[in-house]
Amino acid sequence: MAKLIQKVSKKAGLSPGTPVFVGKKHAEEIKITAIDYNADIFDMKEIDRIEKCFPFKEKPTVTWINVDGLHEITVIEELGKYYGWHPLIVEDIVNTSQRTKTDIFDEYIFISLKMLAYNSEAKKLDVEQLSLVVGDNYVFTFQEKVGDIFDSVRNRIKNSKGKIRKMGADYLAYALLDSVVDNYFKVIENIGEEIEFLEEELVSNPMTGTLQRIHELKREMIFLRRSVWPLREIIGSLERDEVPLIKESTHIYLRDLYDHTIQVMDMIETFRDMISGMLDVYLSSISNKMNEIMKVLTIFAVIFIPLTFIAGIYGMNFNPEKSPLNMPELNWYFGYPFALGLMVTAGVGMLYYFKRKKWF
Secondary structure, three states, rough: OOOOOOOOHOOOOOOOOOOEEEEOOOOOEEEEOOOOOOOHHEEEEEOOOOOHHHHHHHHEEEEEEEEEEOOOOOHHHHHHHHHOOOOHHHHHOOOOOOOOOEEOOOOOOEEEEEEEEEOOOOOOEEEEEEEEEEOOOOOEEEOOOOOOOOHHHHHHHHOOOOOOOOOOOHHHHHHHHHHHHHHHHHHHHHHHHHHHHHHHHHHHOOOOHHHHHHHHHHHHHHHHHHHHHHHHHHHHHHHHOOOOOOHHHHHHHHHHHHHHHHHHHHHHHHHHHHHHHHHHHHHHHHHHHHHHHHHHHHHHHHHHHHHHHHHHHOOOOOOOOOOEEEEEEEOOOHHHHHHHHHHHHHHHHHHHHHHOOOOO
């Protein structure tokens, strides 16, 4: 389950711009991959030394450098110093609890957001911090671990599909953001299937585990809303505002991406309302189930009350020899069968009455 509150206390008392890795270490060593391309050139390779990333700053081609692993702070600091990033940006990159945000500078744009995946087996959200630094001819992506959702973008660059090889770094940043938002649709669709399954379970046989899963889904939808809502504002500001690094030709694509984020938000709000309604249905189902149980118990109790009354009367020890009024039935030949018959008649009569009243 995605954590709504993460600890950042280790940064307390430090001066602003001091990079401190906040989060869980997912890889022993960082992995750096560089893709350098234009309309005619494509080159993809792994980088073993951070210094090999520096020449790409002055190249006329577009370069996408992906860094997997954020725990080696010195590597990110060196990149920040060479490419001229503000120390606060480096601090935000290594803080995996950073909220979704953007900072626009003259020479680069910083975007921090959540990259999500849905684990169908564990039925939970897998959350990863993703940071983008977009320059005039480069895009840096920083991820917590190896593996992402950008294979389709890599294939488009490699096979020169679409416009991506003819466009600049701003279009590459759009393509990466578009992949993140498209993956949100997949996550929400999986959650929607889980909601449908829980709805059927609520109607047929609600259990304690059902309530727990409803609360988990509610937390996940809150986390999704916290992730997507500011992303919508970020994309909207990049599309509306005059950002020098965003070319006019890319604005129409950002506008389309903005529409996608609105669709995601609409789906999230719809599912939130459905989950809230599921809580009411669960409580109503449990209440109805309890009422049915209490009704059955009440019927049995009402039936046995007169039977207990009869048994109590004939269990009294009054001597009939002392007085003819003292339980003359004790001397009857059929006294015991009469008492049993009276009990059976009383029980069957009440059952017949309850049935005619449709109480069960």
